[in-house]
Amino acid sequence: MPEILEIETYRRLAELAVGRTIAGVSAPDAWFLKGGIDAGAVIDAFTGTTIETTRRRGKLLMLDTSGPVLGLRFGMTGRLLVDGEAAIDSLEYSSDRNDPAWDRFGLDFVGGGGLVLRDPRRLGGVEINPDDEALGPDAWSIGAAGLRDVLAGSKAPLKARLMDQKRLAGLGNLLTDEILWRSALDPVRPANEVDATEVKRLHRTMRRVLDQLDERGGSHQGDLQDQRSRDGVCPRDGAPLERRKVGGRTTYSCPQHQL
């Protein structure tokens, strides 16, 4: 599914749109428009504007234009296409089919080409001037001290805290399981009981996982991924993995070494 790595890949693709002027806006799916806007509003807001920069905060992709900011969210099955080219061919938990009927939002550029958000399950969305400040600091750039602050004073399960986008923006279910597995930390540990040494280890691991899985090609390329199934075993020590719901999400962890 799209997590911070995939959204960053989308952002790099969206760089192709910088400097181009929007000739037309296609918003066929009212459900996909968030923040109380309708198709007319989004068409009026962006038609004739020029895309100036791309930004990302966590899983939120923003296109700054000469008018308002266009905010794009991808849910768990959303993909981005620019000039007909997809940034990512195949997405975990999404369909491998590539059906234009799933196009929920699109921009046409002056001189040809365009940008399309294709989302089978319609869990993504489009927003005008999204409130990115409501999100926590970006997981890819936060420092160790920042991560300590994210965890401090919370009795919530460690995993739930890491996935709370208002506290820390970008991590989804697969990345979080991989990071905690490599960090040897139990996902259900109360966040405020992770000590200073462990926070440093967690931070170091998070950075390494993001850099490494970005190079490998996505959130689903973690070392734990192949064993994220009911009969999975820990790739490190061979113990049967534990399968639980943590923070409302299916969680795999090793009872042997994640403490």
Next chain:
DNA sequence: ATTGTGGCCTGCCCGC
């Protein structure tokens, strides 16, 4: 205030 839960959306897979 914080933390937890249920529902939304839809394609796919499994078992009958």
Next chain:
DNA sequence: TGCGGGCAGGCCACAA
């Protein structure tokens, strides 16, 4: 062979 139930999780509304 077709059908139905369960599952996936990012996000939000709502409850405690």
